[in-house]
Amino acid sequence: MLTTLREATKQLHEEIEQDNLAAKIMSHEISLEEYKLLLLQNYIAYKITEEQISNHLDNWKSDKSLRLKKDLDSLNVDTSVLGDFKNRFSIKNKTEAIGATYVVEGSALGGMQISKELPYCQNLSEIEKPHFFTPERKSMEGWNIFLKGLRNSEFSEEEKHITAQKAQETFKFFAEVFKLELKEV
Numbered sequence: 371m372l373t374t375l376r377e378a379t380k381q382l383h384e385e386i387e388q389d390n391l392a393a394k395i396m397s398h399e400i401s402l403e404e405y406k407l408l409l410l411q412n413y414i415a416y417k418i419t420e421e422q423i424s425n426h427l428d429n430w431k432s433d434k435s436l437r438l439k440k441d442l443d444s445l446n447v448d449t450s451v452l453g454d455f456k457n458r459f460s461i462k463n464k465t466e467a468i469g470a471t472y473v474v475e476g477s478a479l480g481g482m483q484i485s486k487e488l489p490y491c492q493n494l495s496e497i498e499k500p501h502f503f504t505p506e507r508k509s510m511e512g513w514n515i516f517l518k519g520l521r522n523s524e525f526s527e528e529e530k531h532i533t534a535q536k537a538q539e540t541f542k543f544f545a546e547v548f549k550l551e552l553k554e555v
Contacts, residue, residue, distance in 0.1 A: 371525050371533065372517070375472045378534035382541035390548055392480075395503075398490045405494055406447050407550065409502065413438035414455050415547040419470050419540060422460055426467035432474060432512055437501035444498050451550070459543040461536065465529050468520075469536030473544065475513040482509060 387393070391408040394400035400408070417435035424430060442449055461467050485503040488494060525533070 371468075371520050371523070371530055374530045374534050375469070375537050379473070379537050379541055382538060382545070386541060386545050386548065387480075389545070392484050395484050395487050395491055398487065398492070400491050401493050402445075402497070405491075405497070406442070406445050409438055409441050409445070410447055410449065410451070411548050411550050412502065413442055413449060414452050414550070415544045416474065417452060418455055418459050419474050419543070423467045423470050423474065426461055426464045427471065430467075430471065434474065434477075434502065437504075440501040441498075455547060458546065459540070465532045466536040469533040469538075470540040471516055472533070472537045473540040475516040478509050478513045 391400065391404050391411070394404055395408075413435055416432070416438060420432045420435050423432070439449065461470055481503055482505055485500065485505045488500060488503055
């Protein structure tokens with residue numbers, strides 16, 4: 371299943387990384403306003419996907435949107451635009467939830483890499499210690515639990531297809547949210 375998900379989302383993942391404000395963290399060029407927007411974009415994407423996933427996976431927990439909300443609150447960012455995206459993503463069943471979880475939990479490694487570059491961004495020198503972009507290994511727990519669950523499960527070809535399709539849709543939803551502009555914040 372993991373190979374199926376990786377192959378199905380490889381191109382979308384690369385496209386999102388190229389067009390994302392996080393690239394400006396990696397190059398140390400991000401402004402404070404761009405950072406606020408990046409946090410807001412991530413908050414919207416994670417909050418909505420986490421809520422949808424938790425409706426179908428009983429023991430699944432994620433704190434990404436909570437950590438993002440702490441960062442946004444510390445920077446006095448209004449999150450009311452979240453409502454504009456509420457009905458743009460949904461999950462119908464457990465199989466789809468697995469595909470969306472792959473995207474949500476798989477992002478932890480990228481977040482850790484980004485966190486290592488934050489101290490080198492001069493325009494962000496005054497921000498509090500981030501809750502979301504953190505180098506702490508704890509942020510990888512969800513990914514490791516997800517991988518273990520995948521490895522201990524059997525999937526039919528149809529389930530693999532449905533899961534991969536929802537992972538693609540989740541990446542597309544994230545890409546849609548990442549089009550939110552500064553003027554809208």
